[in-house]
Amino acid sequence: METRNSIRPPGPIVIDIENITKDYVMGEEIVRALRGVSLKIHRNEYLAIMGPSGSGKSTLMNMLGCLDTPTSGRYEFNGKNVADMDDDELAAIRNREIGFVFQTFNLLPRSTSLRNVELPLIYAGIDPATREERATQTLVEVGLGDRIHHKPNELSGGQRQRVAIARALVNKPSIILADEPTGNLDSKTGEEIMALLEDLYQRGNTIILVTHERDIAVHARRTVHLRDGLIESDEATMPQFEPAMVDYGH
Amino acid sequence: MKRFLYELTESWKIAAAQMRSNLTRSTLTALGVIIGIVAVTLMGTAIGGIQVGFDKSMAVFGDDVLYVGQWPWRKVDDWWNYRDRRKLKTEYAEPLNRMIQKTANSNLSIAIPTSSVFRSVKFEDSEVNNVLIRGTVSDYIITSTFDFKEGRFFNELESRGGANVCVIGYDVADALFPSETPIGKAVQINGQPFRVVGVISRQGSFLGLFSLDSIVVMPLPAFQKYFTAKSEAEILVKVKDKSKMAEAKDELVGLMRRVRGLPPEKKDDFSINEQQALKSTLDPIKNTIAMAGLFITGLSLFVGAIGIMNITFVSVKERTKEIGTRKALGARRRTILLQFLIESTALCMLGGLIGLLFAYGMCFLIGVAAPSFPIKFSLGLVITSMVVSIMTGLFSGFAPAWSASRLDPVTALRYE
Numbered sequence: 001m002e003t004r005n006s007i008r009p010p011g012p013i014v015i016d017i018e019n020i021t022k023d024y025v026m027g028e029e030i031v032r033a034l035r036g037v038s039l040k041i042h043r044n045e046y047l048a049i050m051g052p053s054g055s056g057k058s059t060l061m062n063m064l065g066c067l068d069t070p071t072s073g074r075y076e077f078n079g080k081n082v083a084d085m086d087d088d089e090l091a092a093i094r095n096r097e098i099g100f101v102f103q104t105f106n107l108l109p110r111s112t113s114l115r116n117v118e119l120p121l122i123y124a125g126i127d128p129a130t131r132e133e134r135a136t137q138t139l140v141e142v143g144l145g146d147r148i149h150h151k152p153n154e155l156s157g158g159q160r161q162r163v164a165i166a167r168a169l170v171n172k173p174s175i176i177l178a179d180e181p182t183g184n185l186d187s188k189t190g191e192e193i194m195a196l197l198e199d200l201y202q203r204g205n206t207i208i209l210v211t212h213e214r215d216i217a218v219h220a221r222r223t224v225h226l227r228d229g230l231i232e233s234d235e236a237t238m239p240q241f242e243p244a245m246v247d248y249g250h
Numbered sequence: 251m252k253r254f255l256y257e258l259t260e261s262w263k264i265a266a267a268q269m270r271s272n273l274t275r276s277t278l279t280a281l282g283v284i285i286g287i288v289a290v291t292l293m294g295t296a297i298g299g300i301q302v303g304f305d306k307s308m309a310v311f312g313d314d315v316l317y318v319g320q321w322p323w324r325k326v327d328d329w330w331n332y333r334d335r336r337k338l339k340t341e342y343a344e345p346l347n348r349m350i351q352k353t354a355n356s357n358l359s360i361a362i363p364t365s366s367v368f369r370s371v372k373f374e375d376s377e378v379n380n381v382l383i384r385g386t387v388s389d390y391i392i393t394s395t396f397d398f399k400e401g402r403f404f405n406e407l408e409s410r411g412g413a414n415v416c417v418i419g420y421d422v423a424d425a426l427f428p429s430e431t432p433i434g435k436a437v438q439i440n441g442q443p444f445r446v447v448g449v450i451s452r453q454g455s456f457l458g459l460f461s462l463d464s465i466v467v468m469p470l471p472a473f474q475k476y477f478t479a480k481s482e483a484e485i486l487v488k489v490k491d492k493s494k495m496a497e498a499k500d501e502l503v504g505l506m507r508r509v510r511g512l513p514p515e516k517k518d519d520f521s522i523n524e525q526q527a528l529k530s531t532l533d534p535i536k537n538t539i540a541m542a543g544l545f546i547t548g549l550s551l552f553v554g555a556i557g558i559m560n561i562t563f564v565s566v567k568e569r570t571k572e573i574g575t576r577k578a579l580g581a582r583r584r585t586i587l588l589q590f591l592i593e594s595t596a597l598c599m600l601g602g603l604i605g606l607l608f609a610y611g612m613c614f615l616i617g618v619a620a621p622s623f624p625i626k627f628s629l630g631l632v633i634t635s636m637v638v639s640i641m642t643g644l645f646s647g648f649a650p651a652w653s654a655s656r657l658d659p660v661t662a663l664r665y666e
Contacts, residue, residue, distance in 0.1 A: 067578060067659045088582045095580020106575040110267050122260050123580035125253030167579070
């Protein structure tokens with residue numbers, strides 16, 4: 001378990017947000033979901049975003065995932081200004097730079113694992129042969145080499161989430177954005193999924209975990225706490241971490 | 251471009267999977283389009299059939315013949331102005347032909363006198379009523395479009411001599427001589443015997459209104475001997491070049507005025523008719539019927555289209571979360587729009603195809619059961635039906651597909 005708790009050296013900045021706000025109009029009321037959040041996330045980071053419901057956690061995740069644009073503030077993704085991109089440009093960023101893992105897996109129910117994993121590659125315009133090869137390879141990587149032609153209803157919850165993770169990985173995104181990835185799994189399966197994420201982190205992926213469970217958040221190396229639309233704390237989370245174990249070798 | 255192609259193939263696959271997994275729903279929805287396409291296609295075949303019958307009826311008049319008569323071939327509001335016109339005479343043919351001969355570069359070739367009445371025709375105990383009896387000359391055959399089932403037309407000698415010979419139409423022959431050949435037999439008209447020399451092959455009916463086969467044609471002198479009362483004369487003039495109908499008509503008007511001795515200040519007291527003029531009178535009626543028919547049957551297709559639109563809206567609603575997921579994975583607006591457009595179009599195409607098969611089967615059955623019913627199935631109709639189906643799919647799918655493509659990914663993902 002030596003590598004399990006090791007921190008990989010942070011790379012260049014992937015996400016740079018500064019003083020982001022987001023207002024929603026709910027009926028006649030304006031809800032200020034984010035009130036000025038600044039955050040820098042580097043490549044090779046494993047970050048958890050925590051906070052109770054209503055803290056702005058989901059809104060921040062939607063911003064980071066380029067599903068939504070901020071009301072004000074600056075957002076740079078790999079140096080590109082995302083804040084004023086249009087729908088199609090955002091779609092392209094989501095396709096190439098972000099891998100989503102959802103609490104409810106969000107697999108297409110009538111498609112096989114392979115077809116589910118191929119989906120982002122179709123939207124990226126990859127040819128069918130390469131698509132199948134890469135999707136298969138990614139499924140093997142997440143340990144589903146023998147479930148390629150199964151449909152979601154023929155898979156267990158853990159296996160479904162693995163398919164979803166393979167789908168998030170297949171386009172080699174800059175970040176993996178996991179929203180309560182264990183929320184619909186029992187704790188044993190949840191741990192398996194967290195182990196897989198740990199493994200992906202160790203292999204050089206950048207992971208952003210959104211959760212309200214402390215047990216899950218502890219897997220990350222850095223935790224950002226949100227409360228009432230503001231960052232309450234932003235610190236390293238390494239309860240088992242001992243400085244001697246940090247591996248700066250890479 | 252390549253990406254668009256992949257998205258297109260993907261959309262077709264999704265559409266096929268979607269139809270398979272919602273089989274009942276898809277079938278019921280497609281049924282609306284099927285009924286619509288069957289209705290429109292059958293109406294199309296009926297219109298095609300009417301067109302064919304119309305052209306066939308028109309062909310009887312020949313497109314290179316002018317008809318000089320007392321009445322014009324159209325509806326007249328001031329019938330009293332025509333009623334009192336001087337009677338037309340068969341004798342006009344002679345001076346007309348003389349003048350045509352003398353005119354250099356005449357557009358006309360020959361004038362044929364005809365005179366007609368309606369009489370009964372008898373043979374032994376059989377009788378046919380209301381047969382058109384027409385007296386004319388042997389050159390009449392030049393202006394006619396008919397063939398002979400048996401025998402021949404009367405010759406010039408018989409024509410000039412006014413022999414009691416005649417040529418009978420198919421219906422007359424059929425009624426009077428069900429089991430023997432009429433050639434050489436004598437039919438009785440007005441108590442006079444006329445020897446049959448020929449039988450005209452079947453001409454059908456004019457627009458289904460009256461039979462063109464209930465006719466007896468005989469030499470003019472013989473006709474004039476027995477049937478002068480209430481007979482109506484008409485002079486047929488064959489035109490040399492049918493591309494110069496207008497000039498030919500003008501020339502004929504001039505000749506007729508000379509024959510009639512009309513001073514310049516008097517109006518024409520005869521009418522010159524032609525197939526084209528009749529056609530242009532009847533065409534708008536035919537087209538109105540066609541348009542009305544297509545419009546009414548088109549309504550059923552419209553109802554089918556609304557069904558498709560409805561089901562596509564339902565599909566979009568049901569799959570809101572899927573749309574959100576697809577958007578999160580990088581689907582652009584265009585991708586989503588395309589996906590749902592193709593779904594509705596695929597459903598309509600399938601409906602159109604099945605509808606077309608049904609329509610073809612029904613046409614076949616109608617053709618077998620009622621051969622005289624005007625119906626015509628054509629490749630053009632197949633292509634039109636398919637294009638209409640595709641257009642219906644695009645039309646009915648657009649609104650739901652558009653709303654799907656505009657969905658906000660965050661809202662869509664959160665939708666349960």
